[in-house]
Amino acid sequence: MGTARRAVPDTPDLPDTPAAEGAEALLDRAALATVRRNAGYTPGTAEPVAPDPGAVPLRITGTAADRLALIVAQRSEVLPEWLALVAAGGREVDHANIPALLEHGVHGTRLRPAIAAAVGARGRWLAGLNERWAYVTAERLPGDAFSEKEWTDGTPLERRRALTALRAGDPDAARALLASEWPSLGRAETRRGLLDTLSDRPVPGDAAFLDGVLDDQAANVRGLALSLLTRLPASAHAHRLRGYVREHARLGERRELVVDDIPATRADILRDLALVAPATARSGDDFERTWALITHAPLDVWTDLFGATPDEVFAAAGSARETRLRDAFANAIGLQRDQVWARAVLRLLGEAEGLVGRLADAARGRESAHVEALLGVLPEEERRAVVLAAARDRNRAKTRDTDLAHLARAVGAAWDRELCELFLDRLGGPAPEHGRTPSAYRALCELAAEHLPPERLADLPHDPPRRGSEAEAFLCLRETLRFRLDMHKEL
Incomplete structure (x- = not known):
C-alpha cells in the first residue's frame, strides 16, 4: 500500500477512523471518501420521451x-x-x-x-x-393540417411538413408565409427544403417571389427557383427569356438554327439563367449558357420567331453546326412537359429508321436525343400506343428481343393487355433463328417480372421454352411472378 514510505494523508473533513496510521487507515479513509463522493450526486432530470400517439390503424399481420x-x-x-x-x-x-x-x-x-x-x-x-x-x-401524410407550433418551433423537416400542408390548402398563404420568413433562413439547405414545397403545384402568384430567389447566394437554391419558373410560361421571367432568344437565335442560309454565344459579361442573362460568370474562361462555358437558355425559355418563342412548326424547329436544330442543339431542345421538351412538341419530335425522329432504331442507338450511346424522356411526356395510354406501333412496324425494324426490351423500358408505365400479350408471345415462344441474344432474352424476363400482372403467370408455359441461361431467366421470371401473386393475395 506504500504506507511504509509515505504517511497516510490527513482527512480532517471526514469522520475519524479506528486506525490512525497504516494500510488499514488508508483503506478506511478511501472508503469514506468514496461514500461521500457518491452521496454527492443529485438525481438527474430530463424531459420524458413523448408517448406513442396510440392510434390503432389497420395493420398487416x-x-x-x-x-x-x-x-x-x-x-x-x-x-x-x-x-x-x-x-x-x-x-x-x-x-x-x-x-x-x-x-x-x-x-x-x-x-x-x-x-x-x-x-x-x-x-x-x-x-x-x-x-x-x-x-x-x-413527409406529409393524408389528413395533415398546418400546425403553427410546428412552423414556429419545429425542426427544419417538421417546418417543411407544416408548410406543405398549408400549401395544399392555400398556396398563396403558404408562399406569403415562406416569403416573410425567407430573410431569416440562414442555411441554404433549409431554404431549398422549404422552397421545394412549391414544386408540387407552382401557381402564377409564385412568380415574383421565385424571381427574387434567383439572387440567392446558393447555386442549388437558384437552380430550384429557375426550374419552378420554367413551369410558369406567363411570368415576367419567361418573357425576358423569350427576349434573349430573339436576340441570339436566327436561321442560317441553309435554314439551319444558329444561336450566337452569350457573352459572360451579360449579367442580366446569367442572373435569369441562375448562372455566374466564370472566374476564368473554360472550354464549354459558352454552350453551357446556350443550353440553359434553350432549356428554360418557353418553347413557343421558337415557333413564333421562325413561323415554323415544332418539328421544323427541331429539324433546323438537327442541321446546325453545333450538334448539341438538338439535345438541348429534347431536354427542354422533357423539362417543360410539352406534349405537342414531344409528339412532333418523336414523329420526326422515327421517320428515318423507326423508333426502335432510335432507342437501340440510345442504348448503345450513339443517340443522345433523350427518346425515353420524350416518350415520358406523353400520357400513359398514348405512350403505350406509340411503343406498340413501333414494335409492330415490320417495315422499319424487326422486333428482336433486344428491340422489344428497349421499347418496354421506354413505356415505363403499367402494361396494358396488348403489351402483355406481345411479351407473353415472345417469352413463351421458341428462340428466333437469327439475331438471338441470350442477354436480351434475360432482359425481357427481368422486365416482365417487374411489369406483367402476376395473374398472367398462368399464361406462361410451365417448362422453359429455351435452354441454358435463357431457361434460368425464364424460371426466375416464373418464381418472381409467383412471389408477387402470393403478395397480392395476402394484401
Whole structure:
C-alpha cells in the first residue's frame, strides 16, 4: 500500500477512523471518501420521451408481415409494389417491421413518401428518436393540417411538413408565409427544403417571389427557383427569356438554327439563367449558357420567331453546326412537359429508321436525343400506343428481343393487355433463328417480372421454352411472378 514510505494523508473533513496510521487507515479513509463522493450526486432530470400517439390503424399481420421482412432483406425490387398495395388498402406496417423499413428509406430516397405513409404515426414517433430516420418527419401524410407550433418551433423537416400542408390548402398563404420568413433562413439547405414545397403545384402568384430567389447566394437554391419558373410560361421571367432568344437565335442560309454565344459579361442573362460568370474562361462555358437558355425559355418563342412548326424547329436544330442543339431542345421538351412538341419530335425522329432504331442507338450511346424522356411526356395510354406501333412496324425494324426490351423500358408505365400479350408471345415462344441474344432474352424476363400482372403467370408455359441461361431467366421470371401473386393475395 506504500504506507511504509509515505504517511497516510490527513482527512480532517471526514469522520475519524479506528486506525490512525497504516494500510488499514488508508483503506478506511478511501472508503469514506468514496461514500461521500457518491452521496454527492443529485438525481438527474430530463424531459420524458413523448408517448406513442396510440392510434390503432389497420395493420398487416401474419404472412403479409413475414413477407415484408423478406422483401426488405432480400427482394427490395418488389418493395414499391408492396407499398402501393398497402396504401391502396388503407393499412400500415406492423410494429416489428417499422425499424427495418425506416432504415431502408435512409438510402432509398425515392420511396420515402410511400414509406412514411406505410409506417404512419408510430413510424413518425420512432423517427423522432433516431436522426437517421428524421426524413419521415418531412413527409406529409393524408389528413395533415398546418400546425403553427410546428412552423414556429419545429425542426427544419417538421417546418417543411407544416408548410406543405398549408400549401395544399392555400398556396398563396403558404408562399406569403415562406416569403416573410425567407430573410431569416440562414442555411441554404433549409431554404431549398422549404422552397421545394412549391414544386408540387407552382401557381402564377409564385412568380415574383421565385424571381427574387434567383439572387440567392446558393447555386442549388437558384437552380430550384429557375426550374419552378420554367413551369410558369406567363411570368415576367419567361418573357425576358423569350427576349434573349430573339436576340441570339436566327436561321442560317441553309435554314439551319444558329444561336450566337452569350457573352459572360451579360449579367442580366446569367442572373435569369441562375448562372455566374466564370472566374476564368473554360472550354464549354459558352454552350453551357446556350443550353440553359434553350432549356428554360418557353418553347413557343421558337415557333413564333421562325413561323415554323415544332418539328421544323427541331429539324433546323438537327442541321446546325453545333450538334448539341438538338439535345438541348429534347431536354427542354422533357423539362417543360410539352406534349405537342414531344409528339412532333418523336414523329420526326422515327421517320428515318423507326423508333426502335432510335432507342437501340440510345442504348448503345450513339443517340443522345433523350427518346425515353420524350416518350415520358406523353400520357400513359398514348405512350403505350406509340411503343406498340413501333414494335409492330415490320417495315422499319424487326422486333428482336433486344428491340422489344428497349421499347418496354421506354413505356415505363403499367402494361396494358396488348403489351402483355406481345411479351407473353415472345417469352413463351421458341428462340428466333437469327439475331438471338441470350442477354436480351434475360432482359425481357427481368422486365416482365417487374411489369406483367402476376395473374398472367398462368399464361406462361410451365417448362422453359429455351435452354441454358435463357431457361434460368425464364424460371426466375416464373418464381418472381409467383412471389408477387402470393403478395397480392395476402394484401
